[in-house]
Amino acid sequence: MKESNVQTELNVSGMHCANCAISIHKYLENNGAKDIYVDFASDEVKFSEIPLEQIPVLVKGIESLGYKVIEGKDKKPSFWKSIEFKFLCCLIFTIPLWSHMFTDLPILHDPYIQLALCVPVYIIGFSYFGISAFRSIWNKMPNMDVLIFVGSTAAFSYSLIGTYYNLGHDYQFYETCATIITLVFLGNVLEKRAVTKTTSAIKELVKYQDIPAIKIEDDQEVEILAREIKSGDILKVNSGNQIPADGDILEGQAWVDESMLTGESVPIEKLKYDAVIGGTLLTEGNIRIMATKVGSKSVLYQIIQLIKDAQSKKPPIQKFGDKVAAYFVPIVVTISFFTFFITYFIAQLPLQQSLMNAIATLVVSCPCAMGLATPTAVMVGLGRAAKKGILIKGGSTIEEMSDLKQMVFDKTGTLTTGDFNIKAIQTFGIEQSQVESIIAQLESYSSHPIAKSIRKQLKEIKSYRIIFKEVNEIKGKGIFATDTNGNNYSICNAKLGEKDYSNRYDLALTINGVVIAGIVLEDQIKPYAKELIQYLKDKGIRPILLSGDRQSKCERTAQKLGIADVYWDKSPEEKLEILFKLKKNGPTAMVGDGINDAPALAAADVGISLGDSTHIAIQSAKVVLLSNDLKSIEKLLKIGHHTLLTIKQNLFWAFAYNIVAIPLAAVGFLGPMLAALSMAFSDLIVIGNSIRLRFKKIK
Structure with missing residues (x-):
């Protein structure tokens, strides 16, 4: 089987100007290569879609143009x-x-x-x-x-x-x-x-991959380099040191400066079991972590590759x-x-x-x-954006952003904080504490912002613990589970049951199809959301709210922010259909959390993923915002405008x-x-x- 989709990297010396890079690019393009990236300053040449057995032929072709393919990335020609x-x-x-x-x-x-x-x-x-x-x-x-x-x-x-x-x-x-x-x-x-x-932006990030680390081995501290860390290694990080690898905190607590990734200069508190990212700075405290993602699987490596890939897209x-x-x-x-x-x-x-x-x-x-x-x-525009925690996938995205006519927003976790307060729980023939325990246990199987917020407020009670043999989360609908006795549980959108409770509740908890509780949630508008909407209007970009939430909540949020166009009660499939219709009116951006909105993010002219740099966000969106700050969208548009x-x-x-x-x-x-x-x-x-x-x- 031919491995034609593997990316090939070459170190090519002899390129001395942009025209040299264009010559190599044209040669590779004429020979069927795709995703071509040629940088004469760093002697880097990358391409894909070429079978491995044809690589030597292309190498000879590049050398016939007057350049030299050097084996080994670190080997550089001498000064002479x-x-x-x-x-x-x-x-x-x-x-x-x-x-x-x-x-x-x-x-x-x-x-x-x-x-x-x-x-x-x-x-x-x-x-x-x-x-x-x-x-x-x-x-x-x-x-x-x-x-x-x-x-x-x-x-x-x-x-x-x-x-x-x-x-x-x-x-x-x-x-x-x-x-x-x-x-x-x-x-x-x-x-x-x-x-x-x-x-320089990429080179500064690459430096973070080669920092020293302290490995705990047989209760002894051993100094190694970050590149030598393996998944599962226990590492010690002291105050003032850079965290050498992605991992989870096993002991201690600390304040971590993640500005090199998110652009946010205020340190973030990290506690036991919290995840930390390699390359970030531990400003206060001492921790032990277990390395979870190393090498090409690390967040930093993916960001570097994302920027490099972006530079190759013309x-x-x-x-x-x-x-x-x-x-x-x-x-x-x-x-x-x-x-x-x-x-x-x-x-x-x-x-x-x-x-x-x-x-x-x-x-x-x-x-x-x-x-x-x-x-x-x-290169400069992408680098400047990256320093502010904005990852743009390619120069083509920069040009597309300059022509935007509409920007579609998801509501929950995008325009609102996603930190929901449970305003009320109405129970039907069952104790309040038992209902709260069941809800907390079911929501522990979800990573959705609503689930995270609910788990912060409700506690699971041991005496009411249920052993589930099967749990399924259906995006846009809810969580469905079956216990060892064959009873069916669900916590889902209140309108999805046999009886529509959505005019009174946001979520409904059911056992064997019978509603035993209704939950009312309230969400807060994010800081700078109103200013961003006004900025878009001033720039001639029409803001649109597209949400799966119920009508009253969507209209209330839209009214507070000054958004005239609102769509509510929409599933991921319906969001996708609406987005395709909106695109007929002009270039359209979609802003979402990168999970439920992944199809819409991928379909938009410019998909903007807000929040954590999850794998699905990086795959789906053309722009990944590493911080949750809505002001980053304004920065994105301004940097894009000035780059163009x-x-x-x-x-x-x-x-x-x-x-x-x-x-x-x-x-x-x-x-x-x-x-x-x-x-x-x-x-x-x-x-x-x-x-x-x-x-x-x-x-």
Whole structure:
């Protein structure tokens, strides 16, 4: 059986710009790979849907493009093979070569000295840009190196011919060749370092996976690393230390700062049997925990993978930029050819001037800026959101959020606290204490917010304990159980029994189909709920309440919050049907708890899961809010808006730069050296604007 759905990870060296990443991405895409993620800054390449036996073929294909697949994630090329070293070598020879323009030293004006200084730079440039250019053309995917190599080779060849035939100073452009190569190397170095800053959010999270831990083994304390922890290990965590793994508290109590996950800076009290998350900080107290989830099963690992996967999902706006970049190199080469033809044969400019204009046209163009415009902004936007406890699944989600027309809310646990107070229990022919004990015992089988709230208020009494042989929870309906004597119990929505009690009660407790108690619950509006609804209205987004609760409660909640559109008494299936109808009116977001609302979350244009980062929430929703704070939704929309704005600014600059710079170079207003400098820094402007999003004050 072919394992084609397994994700493959490769470490690929030799990528030095966004255009390199695009070339590899296009190659993998043409060969049937899916979920492709290529990051030239970290040398990471990921893809899926390729059978294991075909991986070696793809590896050879990537290497045929001019890159090197390195075995082992931690193996990195040495400094002597790095782009930084190549830049320094070129700089040493280029400075004296370039300085002849500002000095009268005869030795620097000697053409053979200039040739000697230029040759090492050209050889380094050929080994780096030239080989890559030839391979990209051979594979029918010309990259930016074609432009650099053709431009520098034209200047070198023209100068070499002038030196051989002793044609004089007008034929000496060695400094042009060397400066082009050196400045492009400089641009690549700065670009790679700048792009690395956009991925800092992930790197900060990864650091949490490699923290020290104290393992209790045979009553002895042993220091190990977090990566060595196994499920079931007993760990000691002291005040001021980071919790090394996901686990449950066995002894002690503590206050834990979970801000690195939720963005909430206020520490949370943790007691015996409470769950803790690896990477969070124990600010006060001492505890012993049993590790439950380690390695790829940990919450932190899943979050890191979620962010990485999100970065690989391109928004539609990026696909447009990628298409343009793919055809960019052939177009620029054509423009350069016509520039030379027109200026020399039609305008009858001198040969050297025509050649310099053509070279400048090649060198000034910058497809990398278009390639970097979207992914750098998405990386920073996703990272900023993650720091606030907001996990966004991909750049496409960011774009979808900008077009939202409606936002649908579940009520219980979303707009309301989910911490229900039992307002009243009406019993029918049975003791109050016995009813409370049965209710507490049945609700212990559910993780629903209502069940959790009820269990806090009611206690199970041993004398009334019932031994159940079968218990089933049907989402949206209730809990159904059978005891060892064959009696049937249920605690469910009050309207589901033989007689509808929903006009008086929220829940009904039955034994063998007979209602023995009715329960009235009351819920509290969440902090900031009213402000969020008003914010949505101000932004032209229609808020809608869609709940399984009864009419009176839904209308009361909607009235308090100012929501005009209300749906009540809806099952998960009915919620799904309503959501499909609403989507016909425009892009729609759904906000729910990620459990009962999972189908609706998955079907919405943007599903937003509020609350704990449960597995089903991560699978169903496009956005996971690790905190239960409704203000996170406002932050989400603002970060999404500013990220999309940054993408548009970047693309505008990338297109505007090329539209203006290429004609200027073609008519001779930009020389090759100035063209190389402006090309190198056009990338940095795009990256700098993306990094600005990281620190930008969002009101």
